Amino acid sequence: xxxxxxxxxxxxxxxxxxxxxxxxxxxxxxxxxxxxxxxxxxxxxxxxxxxxxxxxxxxxxxxxxxxxxxxxxxxxxxxxxxxxxxxxxxxxxxxxxxxxxxxxxxxxxxxxxxxxxxxx
Numbered sequence: 001x002x003x004x005x006x007x008x009x010x011x012x013x014x015x016x017x018x019x020x021x022x023x024x025x026x027x028x029x030x031x032x033x034x035x036x037x038x039x040x041x042x043x044x045x046x047x048x049x050x051x052x053x054x055x056x057x058x059x060x061x062x063x064x065x066x067x068x069x070x071x072x073x074x075x076x077x078x079x080x081x082x083x084x085x086x087x088x089x090x091x092x093x094x095x096x097x098x099x100x101x102x103x104x105x106x107x108x109x110x111x112x113x114x115x116x117x118x119x120x
Contacts, residue, residue, distance in 0.1 A: 035062035035063070035065065035066050035085060035089050036055075036058050036059045036062040036063075038062075038086065038089050039058055039061060039062045039065075039089045039092060039093055039096075040055075040058050042089065042090055042093035043058075043093045043096045043097065045093075046093055046094065046096075046097040047097065048093075048096055048097050048100050049100075052100075052120065053096070053100075053115065053118070053120050054118055054120075056118070057114055057115060057117075057118040057120060060114050060118075061092050061096070061110055061111050061114050061115075062089060062092075064110045064114070065085070065088045065089055065091075065092045065110060066085045066088065066089070068088065068110070069084050069085045069087075069088040070085075072084075091109070092109065092110060092111045095109040095110075095111040095112060096111045096115065098112075099111060099112045099115050099120075100115075100120070
């Protein structure tokens with residue numbers, strides 16, 4: 001009986017540690033790493049079939065978009081907060097949707113150029 005309780009406690013303890021590490025890593029990830037997931041979710045919410053677009057294209061768009069937002073923040077001498085890079089990624093998701101649907105895209109957007117490069 002005591003052995004069973006120790007095994008249960010060990011199992012529950014390991015589960016708590018795994019969940020703590022998983023969610024702890026989410027808070028410590030860079031905007032580029034989180035941006036990839038965020039961009040893919042926003043594009044899917046806009047009706048884009050994200051399975052047709054390679055993950056490497058989403059990663060490249062997120063990386064370039066966050067880098068651009070970081071440059072703008074440095075030029076304006078402000079910090080890069082979550083709202084800044086999230087706004088930049090939302091705009092790129094809109095441009096991905098336009099590109100996939102054949103609508104004209106913004107010339108300053110990175111998404112159409114990267115998607116063309118990846119032959120989407």
